[in-house]
Amino acid sequence: MSLVQELRSGRCFLCSLDHDSEIVTTITNLAERLGVEVGAVTAIGALKRAEIGYYDQEAHEYRAIEIERPVEISSLIGNISIRDAKPFLHAHATLADSEGNVRGGHLARGTVFAAEVYLQELCGRPPRRRHDPTTDLFLWSETD
Amino acid sequence: MSLVQELRSGRCFLCSLDHDSEIVTTITNLAERLGVEVGAVTAIGALKRAEIGYYDQEAHEYRAIEIERPVEISSLIGNISIRDAKPFLHAHATLADSEGNVRGGHLARGTVFAAEVYLQELCGRPPRRRHDPTTDLFLWSETD
Amino acid sequence: MSLVQELRSGRCFLCSLDHDSEIVTTITNLAERLGVEVGAVTAIGALKRAEIGYYDQEAHEYRAIEIERPVEISSLIGNISIRDAKPFLHAHATLADSEGNVRGGHLARGTVFAAEVYLQELCGRPPRRRHDPTTDLFLWSETD
Numbered sequence: 001m002s003l004v005q006e007l008r009s010g011r012c013f014l015c016s017l018d019h020d021s022e023i024v025t026t027i028t029n030l031a032e033r034l035g036v037e038v039g040a041v042t043a044i045g046a047l048k049r050a051e052i053g054y055y056d057q058e059a060h061e062y063r064a065i066e067i068e069r070p071v072e073i074s075s076l077i078g079n080i081s082i083r084d085a086k087p088f089l090h091a092h093a094t095l096a097d098s099e100g101n102v103r104g105g106h107l108a109r110g111t112v113f114a115a116e117v118y119l120q121e122l123c124g125r126p127p128r129r130r131h132d133p134t135t136d137l138f139l140w141s142e143t144d
Numbered sequence: 145m146s147l148v149q150e151l152r153s154g155r156c157f158l159c160s161l162d163h164d165s166e167i168v169t170t171i172t173n174l175a176e177r178l179g180v181e182v183g184a185v186t187a188i189g190a191l192k193r194a195e196i197g198y199y200d201q202e203a204h205e206y207r208a209i210e211i212e213r214p215v216e217i218s219s220l221i222g223n224i225s226i227r228d229a230k231p232f233l234h235a236h237a238t239l240a241d242s243e244g245n246v247r248g249g250h251l252a253r254g255t256v257f258a259a260e261v262y263l264q265e266l267c268g269r270p271p272r273r274r275h276d277p278t279t280d281l282f283l284w285s286e287t288d
Numbered sequence: 289m290s291l292v293q294e295l296r297s298g299r300c301f302l303c304s305l306d307h308d309s310e311i312v313t314t315i316t317n318l319a320e321r322l323g324v325e326v327g328a329v330t331a332i333g334a335l336k337r338a339e340i341g342y343y344d345q346e347a348h349e350y351r352a353i354e355i356e357r358p359v360e361i362s363s364l365i366g367n368i369s370i371r372d373a374k375p376f377l378h379a380h381a382t383l384a385d386s387e388g389n390v391r392g393g394h395l396a397r398g399t400v401f402a403a404e405v406y407l408q409e410l411c412g413r414p415p416r417r418r419h420d421p422t423t424d425l426f427l428w429s430e431t432d
Contacts, residue, residue: 002170003160004178009153009264009297012410014326014367016291016428026290034292038158040186040262042328042365044380046343054242055190057214057257065244070345074382074392075219075238075363077186079158079260090260092188094218094238094246094363094382098342100353100391102382103244104218113345114423116367116378118328120297122156135258140160146314147304148322153297153408182302184330184406198386199334201358201401209388219363219382221330223302223404234404236332238362238382238390247388248362266300279402284304 003127003140007038010121017115023047024089024109027117031080031087036119038126041091043076045115050095053106060136067103070113071095074102080119083129083138147271147284151182154265161259167191168233168253171261175224175231180263182270185235187220189259194239197250204280211247214257215239218246224263227273227282291415291428295326298409305403311335312377312397315405319368319375324407326414329379331364333403338383341394348424355391358401359383362390368407371417371426 013034017026023043031039048070053062078091094104127140157178161170167187175183192214197206222235238248271284301322305314311331319327336358341350366379382392415428 002162002165002174004174005158007156007158009156012295012297012328014293014295014369014410014415014428016415018290019422021290030290030292040156040264042186042330044365044367044378046345048345052240052244054216054240054244055257056242057190057192063242067244072342072380072393074380075365077188077219077221077365079188079262081158090188092216092218094240094390094392096340096342096382096392098344098351100340100342100355100393102238102246102390102392104238104240104246105216105244113343114420114425114427116428118367120328122158127158127160132258134163137258139258140158140260146306146309146318148318149302151300151302153300184300184408186330196384196388198360198384198388199401200386201334201336207386211388221332221363221365223332223406225302234332236360236362238384246382246390248382248384248390249360249388266302271302271304276402278307281402283402284302284404 005127007122007124010123013119015117017112021112023112028089036080036121037082037087038122039080040120041078043115043117045073046113047071047110048113050110051108053108067095071097081129082126149271151266151268154267157263159261161256165256167256167259172233180224180265181226181231182266183224184264185222187259187261189217190257191215191254192257194254195252197252211239215241225273226270293415295410295412298411301407303405305400307400309400311400311403316377324368324409325370325375326410327368328408329366331403331405333361334401335359335398336401338398339396341396355383359385369417370414
């Protein structure tokens with residue numbers, strides 16, 4: 001049975017990230033500073049460069065895909081939850097180059113040109129990430 | 145004039161879907177089990193394989209695009225509404241392979257490797273899907 | 289320090305856009321008609337044709353990418369805020385053709401085949417767009 005955590009809407013934040021900041025760290029730090037333990041995230045904008053990851057489902061390891069050129073954030077979807085007792089961002093992104101050609105995957109890192117983030121806080125018992133033996137990923141498990 | 149249904153925020157759910165489950169059926173069943181008649185959905189994660197659809201706007205039929213390899217769910221956006229008196233998921237997805245290359249469209253089917261779903265319940269009179277003669281799709285119409 | 293505007297959830301709208309309408313104008317007009325000054329937007333559906341933009345981070349200008357064929361809206365993420373005293377939509381989209389191949393970027397224009405929009409109103413002091421000298425874009429600044 002799929003794990004389901006029921007929560008309720010909390011505060012909502014629109015954030016414009018600093019030029020030249022690192023996007024994953026910046027959103028994570030914002031969540032921590034604002035006291036958001038659980039949330040849903042979407043964003044658009046542009047990055048100067050980025051690294052996305054593909055999780056090899058056989059080898060159980062991430063492969064890094066470096067994108068060494070400016071890209072539009074065509075989509076960014078993610079969530080905040082608790083890992084190792086701190087807010088943790090898990091986000092995937094689709095990134096489009098100057099021809100509109102797109103690459104996507106797990107967002108590992110990106111340098112902000114401009115980014116507009118919508119962060120919806122969720123209140124209630126936060127799901128916590130713990131090691132999942134089937135996938136070797138840190139997935140949500142029951143709170144205890 | 146575009147059809148507009150005003151609703152209000154209800155419960156919020158973060159769900160981690162079971163490994164090896166079929167994603168469209170699982171989200172639909174979750175909505176039904178939780179009593180969510182209307183909602184907004186986003187998700188990220190990875191699939192072992194998937195089928196997406198492209199709707200031929202001239203022929204009025206879906207063409208199936210089979211993706212027979214593991215992919216990241218770079219984005220998944222969808223909604224829950226009522227069709228044939230039951231909760232119905234309509235979702236589109238962007239799926240990225242091991243090189244970060246992406247294919248997208250209507251999400252017909254996918255086998256979950258890992259998937260994190262944010263389901264926002266919307267309360268009020270649910271829009272209902274009915275056959276639309278212009279597109280041959282089942283689109284929202286006024287509730288009656 | 290990143291700009292952060294705290295808001296709270298308002299009304300929620302599910303909208304089915306008119307066949308043959310222009311998507312950016314239609315969502316903008318809906319926001320204006322509904323009195324939504326700030327909001328978060330997601331959408332799926334299909335377009336008959338579209339224009340997306342890539343912002344050249346060196347030259348500080350948009351390059352237009354014309355897509356002269358029917359496409360699925362694989363994802364659309366955006367926001368509503370105030371620019372020049374009126375609701376303004378900023379949205380990015382990922383668009384998939386009949387083979388599932390995808391192009392993405394800033395959504396400049398698109399002709400609706402069918403489109404389902406989720407608009408979440410946000411209440412409180414709206415962020416306003418003002419010219420940002422670093423990027424030459426109109427980004428959110430502190431309300432005054």
